[in-house]
Amino acid sequence: MALSIRAPRGIKDVLPPDATRFESILKDAEDILALGGFRKILLPLFESTALFARSIGGATDIVEKEMYTFLDKGGDQFSLRPEGTASLLRAAIEHHLVDPSRLVRLYYSGPMFRHERPQAGRLRQFYQTGAEILGPLSPMDDVDLIALIHRMAVSFRIPGSSLLLNNMGCPVCRPAYRERLVDYLNAHAEELCETCRKRTVQNPLRVLDCKVPSCQGVLEAAPRIADSLCPKSREHFRRVREGLDGLGIPYVLSHRLVRGLDYYTETTFEFVSDALGAQSTWAAGGRYDGLAGELGGPDVPGIGFAAGVERLWLLREKAGTLPDPESHPVRITIFAMDPAGQIPALALVGRLRQEGIPAAGHFSAGKIKGAFRQAERDGALFLGILGEDEIRSKTVQVKNLETGDQTPWPLDDIKALAEMIRKTGA
């Protein structure tokens, strides 16, 4: 209460034992990606603002109002990354990992930053783990990637999960559809909400995403992208559905599924769960065939997705599949009963650690009761006592906190003590 500086809004500290549990959740997801042949890439937390503006799209909410943007001392403009795909593509292109003749599969994990109003499952700093495939893609690669996420849903027993699927067309058919849609929306402008009218001009596909009840009638009756697909996109969509059917992965066709990032083409998908509250998407992604070329790389197709790690946590919590927290590692707490024992206590914990025994010290010479409490708090199996008598006889009294057994151990044979502790702990 007296603390005047607190964590920024929408930013969460993850305390023990949740911190190691969080890492387990992240690792479980990454393991599935690694199993799918993806290799890990470490990416910077901030990039030139222009990278995000160009890839995500200047008229998107993310770029327009949610980025943490700053000028560095050289006067260059950077932004904390609001997502991972742009960074990954930039890095892959910059280091010539993209090759038109073969596939490259990469995954990343880490915090993303968006200045949004915090809510259940929505933070300003949040973790995503995501994967991308770049190169000469088949529609079957779309299916393969989706299957990997489906694997997560099964493996983590994500409750109430379903897959929404759409195809947003390609550079050939989307502009024509876009035009048809704009004509339709303009014809019905007076029936639409204000944001919809604004979006008709700025980003017409996003209008389809509107949830205002009074807009629903008009939007349901709007021209559907599926009816405007060119033969190639139509075939792509058909083969993706065929692949999913072949694997027995259920999905719901969602012709109004329009993602909030401009780079998507063809296949788009969202894994949602009814167990999450308002922020129901736990993983989402799609094809982005023009992006690599747009960013100055080889003009190869790409597909990717990202999953929200905090949302995975919430879902696994509901499902009862949260990993166990790592147990507190301390095996023995060493108590220096008086100042003369402090140096020997320090030396003792040091030697125990060398033997691989997690050891903690209680050096603040005082009542032995306090040492027992500290040992309990440490989760220790043993308490080692170094008082006057022990220093004189060059021993340490080691008490098993569970059984109460206590024996003196010579300070010059730590290996034997370590061995005993190791055996008891196992």
Added chain:
RNA sequence: GUGAGUGUAGCUCAAGGGCAGAGCACUGGACUGUGGCUCCAGGGGUUGGGGGUUCGAAACCCCUCACUCACCCCA
């Protein structure tokens, strides 16, 4: 950015105009260098902050901040 709900001890929560409390946690003692159980005692609070109404405000009113949820947006 908009709306609603909630802010009381470290934590979980009482008190709804009249002395700010309980449980857990913490500290000490009973019990001197041997803990946990039990019993006893103790420390802890500008009731989120500011202003107003009132003889008197944790409570009622206004402003503000924070948290939570929802809109929006998205993973």
